Amino acid sequence: MxxxxxxxxxxxxxxxxxxxxxxxxxxxxxxxxxxxxxxxxxxxxxxxxxxxxxxxxxxxxxxxxxxxxxxxxxxxxxxxxxxxxxxxxxxxxxxxxxxxxxxxxxxxxxxxxxxxxxxxxxxxxxxxxxxxxxxxxxxxxxxxxxxxxxxxxxxxxxxxxxxxxxxxxNLGVSEFWFGGRRTRREVRLAHRLPEDRLVMITVARITRRKGHHLTLAALSRLPDELRRRITWLVVGPDGEADYVGDLRRAAGEAECDIRFLGSQSNEEIRDLYAAADFFCLTGTPDTTGRVEGFGLVYLEAGAAGLPSVATDVGGVADAVLADETGVLVPPSVESISPAIAELAADRGLRAILAAGASAHARALSWERCAATTYGLAYAGKRASANHAMGKTA
Structure with a gap:
């Protein structure tokens, strides 16, 4: 063809x-x-x-x-x-x-x-x-x-x-995100994250429709003891200047360990996933007409073994399967805060959802996407890791 x-x-x-x-x-x-x-x-x-x-x-x-x-x-x-x-x-x-x-x-x-x-x-x-x-x-x-x-x-x-x-x-997730990365201990040492910390990570441009402000407000509602055990890693470039400024000021006043890490390479993000306990991205409806058509980043986090806290906006429900790969809730602080609390406090639940997230990501390969789109023969197998992200052996 x-x-x-x-x-x-x-x-x-x-x-x-x-x-x-x-x-x-x-x-x-x-x-x-x-x-x-x-x-x-x-x-x-x-x-x-x-x-x-x-x-x-x-x-x-x-x-x-x-x-x-x-x-x-x-x-x-x-x-x-x-x-x-x-x-x-x-x-x-x-x-x-x-x-x-x-x-x-x-x-x-x-x-x-x-x-x-x-x-x-x-x-x-x-x-x-x-x-x-x-x-x-x-x-x-x-x-x-x-x-x-x-x-x-x-x-x-x-x-x-x-x-x-x-x-x-549905889109696919590259084998790259399943691939080798530094160990959890190595990454945590590099970022001065004690082993007993609960690490939540968000990877997205810092813009209003991605809902960082909802996550921050939800964290502020957590019981003091739980909130002080959480470190929130915020990865991604800045979006609207006024929004980023307000978010950083609010984060500075919050009684929580929040770290803005800026843009990172895919390799660095994959390492940070290894250090994290769960993923969180709480998008919100946008009055300008911009929508979250799918939510590929949830699959990439799932491939790295992370369950998600996500909001049910746009096509996110295809990327995060409710109560199978993560917790899917309405885009409100009142819904997001207990979802974060539940996932942060229950290690067993995180393990169950992590297994589901990994299996869901494994099923949605780019080979499947290409075969279905173009009508190509496909045996249901993924590419080997050395062909991930378009690289050749």
Whole structure:
């Protein structure tokens, strides 16, 4: 099978869509497909990194998407589909939906478009809906792939598309997150975390919709004795400056050990998971229309053996199975605080949910995701660790 994957986000930029494009391309390659990825260059030299991947990467001049880039993407799609005989042409994110729709008459290939959640709401303006209709984006030949049941439902509510052309295919988790890492003792020593500390970790950009303020308020409600036993590790880059400032000030006044560790590499995050007892990310509904389409980070934590405290927003319920892989509660302080208390105080419960989280993550491989998306043969086996994250042996 010959696959052309068009994406407006890719390494070295960080983000969920870039991860999706890289991982599904690598998994399809491991399953025997020939994959070509078209991605922006971010004004950087990426030749060495691109050559290490098990698929071809064709870079175009550009960065994160703006509407000014649309004419260039239309030309890229036209040249791309014409340049080779593809079996599948796949737009990994919405900036390539219109370019691919305007080019599909040039190729007999299957036409796939993946929706991730937020962009479904963002395309509801009058101008964008007119452009989508005018280009026939979701016309008869287009197959839509949603990254969760929630995203599928949201798409159906917003667009009148034949349900038979819409599929919900959960994302995968890389073998990297199951792989070797430093021991719990080594990491705890490095971060001065005593063995008797209960370590809760959050990995997410510090932005309002990720709900760090809810977690902090929930911690403040815990009984004094339990709260003082907990260390909260906050990993991720800063988002809105005013929100980050307020959160840091509130954390400084809280009677709890809270450590802001900033951005960390995947290897460092994997080590921190080894030192932690459970994961916590309490997203909240966002009035701007941004949504949590799935929640891949919960699976990555689960692969490292961590149960989660999570809020039931967006597609999180597909990533965190209630009372099987974690505790899933409404996005309110009144619900989050007892959930943290329950998981922190009950080692047996943490062990049961950790086993479930690991099994759930193990079942959701990228090979499964690629095979289901593209119709590739799949024996149900994961890639070996030395092929994780797109690396070659």
């Amino acid at each position: 010959n696959i052309l994957l068009l994406t407006s986000e890719f390494a070295p930029a960080m983000g969920g869509i870039g991860t999706y494009a890289r991982e599904i391309a690598a998994a399809a390659s491991r399953l025997g497909a020939r994959v070509t990825v078209v991605a922006p260059d971010y004004a950087q030299h990426t030749d060495d990194d691109d050559r290490s991947l098990p698929f071809e990467v064709v870079r175009f001049r550009g960065g994160l998407h703006s509407m000014r880039d649309l004419p260039r993407k239309i030309m890229l799609a036209r040249r791309g589909v014409r340049g080779d005989r593809y079996d599948v042409v796949h737009a990994a994110d919405w900036p390539f939906f219109i370019p691919l729709a305007l080019s599909r008459w040039r190729t007999p290939a299957r036409v796939l478009m993946t929706v991730h959640g937020t962009e479904i709401n963002e395309t509801q303006t009058t101008l964008k809906r007119m452009a989508i209709r005018g280009a026939g984006v979701f016309g008869p030949r287009t197959e839509v792939v949603a990254n969760s049941r929630f995203t599928e439902t949201l798409f159906r509510e917003r667009f009148a598309v034949d349900p038979r052309r819409i599929s919900a295919i």
